[in-house]
Amino acid sequence: MxxxxxxxxxxxxxxxxxxxxxxxxxxxxxxxxxxxxxxxxxxxxxxxxxxxxxxxxxxxxxxxxxxxxxxxxxxxxxxxxxxxxxxxxxxxxxxxxxxxxxxxxxxxxxxxxxxxxxxxxxxxxxxxxxxxxxxxxxxxxxxxxxxxxxxxxxxxxxxxxxxxxxxxxxxxxxVLAAETASSSDLNFAKRTTAGNRPIREPRPHVATDDELAAHKSFIGKLKDAIWLQ
Structure with missing residues (x-):
């Protein structure tokens, strides 16, 4: 303007x-x-x-x-x-x-x-x-x-x-925020697709053996646990 x-x-x-x-x-x-x-x-x-x-x-x-x-x-x-x-x-x-x-x-x-x-x-x-x-x-x-x-x-x-x-x-x-962007911010900005969507590292979603064992132990203490039906 x-x-x-x-x-x-x-x-x-x-x-x-x-x-x-x-x-x-x-x-x-x-x-x-x-x-x-x-x-x-x-x-x-x-x-x-x-x-x-x-x-x-x-x-x-x-x-x-x-x-x-x-x-x-x-x-x-x-x-x-x-x-x-x-x-x-x-x-x-x-x-x-x-x-x-x-x-x-x-x-x-x-x-x-x-x-x-x-x-x-x-x-x-x-x-x-x-x-x-x-x-x-x-x-x-x-x-x-x-x-x-x-x-x-x-x-x-x-x-x-x-x-x-x-x-x-x-x-x-x-203005200051733009001028003092950290190198990590700049590196993140570079890791973009052509559509400017950031590429994110995949997060693990599968439960570990220890987590599965803890869960099995927990539901064994419940009465009529839904997981067992």
């Missing part, structure tokens, strides 16, 4: 009023495990970055001036996410910006149903508790000490770990 953990940074809160994307970070998961493949781009927002936004992510107007516009990376982004579910912390916010850019450039919006919102997952699992990414990292003992500023790729990596914990955590015991 393929999923994409996604995060963005922006110049503000609403693309309709002129705010734009400045960074996209995506992490690929296969069966809830990071594959090492990612998609990360800084974007030219074609506007000034407000001080309030700069204090959050540290991406200045000057730094972003020579970065590509969304239209230039749009096809590469869509190819990477493909039709996979998107794991997003506060999905409504990020989807709003991405779909605004897609529709602005003549593409169809990504259906919101594809989004898995980890904020909603956290609030369902821990009602009344803080559901920010930092709060969840603290709850699950995930090291976020490098998160002095928000960053799309770093936040996506942290979110991938948080998402796994929200699902119940990795079953490391199963």
């Amino acid at each position: 393929r999923e994409i953990v996604l995060d963005t940074e922006t110049t503000g809160f609403d693309p309709v009023t002129g705010d734009r994307l400045v960074e996209i970070g995506c992490i690929e998961l296969e069966n809830h495990i990071q594959t090492g493949r990612n998609f990360h781009r800084y974007l030219n927002p074609e506007r000034e970055v407000p001080d309030a936004a700069f204090r959050i992510h540290g991406l200045s107007t000057a730094f972003l001036a020579d970065k590509p516009k969304f239209a230039a990376i749009m096809d590469e982004f869509l190819e990477f996410v493909a039709d996979s579910p998107l794991v997003i912390h506060n999905a409504e916010f990020d989807m709003k910006f991405i779909n605004y850019e897609l529709e602005k450039n003549g593409r169809k919006a990504i259906p919101f149903q594809r989004a898995i919102d980890t904020v909603k997952m956290a609030r369902t699992k821990f009602p009344g508790s803080p559901a920010s990414l930092d709060a969840l990292c603290k709850r699950f003992n995930i090291d976020n000490s490098n998160r002095t500023l928000h960053g799309a790729l770093l936040d996506a990596q942290l979110l991938a770990d948080v998402y796994m914990e929200l699902l119940g955590g990795r079953q490391t015991g199963l």
Whole structure:
């Protein structure tokens, strides 16, 4: 099962009023495990970055001036996410910006149903508790000490770990058991037929002479023993 953990940074809160994307970070998961493949781009927002936004992510107007516009990376982004579910912390916010850019450039919006919102997952699992990414990292003992500023790729990596914990955590015991199988287990596994049925050594079922004698002595002490009828 393929999923994409996604995060963005922006110049503000609403693309309709002129705010734009400045960074996209995506992490690929296969069966809830990071594959090492990612998609990360800084974007030219074609506007000034407000001080309030700069204090959050540290991406200045000057730094972003020579970065590509969304239209230039749009096809590469869509190819990477493909039709996979998107794991997003506060999905409504990020989807709003991405779909605004897609529709602005003549593409169809990504259906919101594809989004898995980890904020909603956290609030369902821990009602009344803080559901920010930092709060969840603290709850699950995930090291976020490098998160002095928000960053799309770093936040996506942290979110991938948080998402796994929200699902119940990795079953490391199963992994370790597979990695530390004894040689006897491996030898047993090799002794299989083509149908993967293990070949078992035949067990003796015939009674010994001593067992037969003991049995004869026992039933001789019984009244109307069924074995004698």
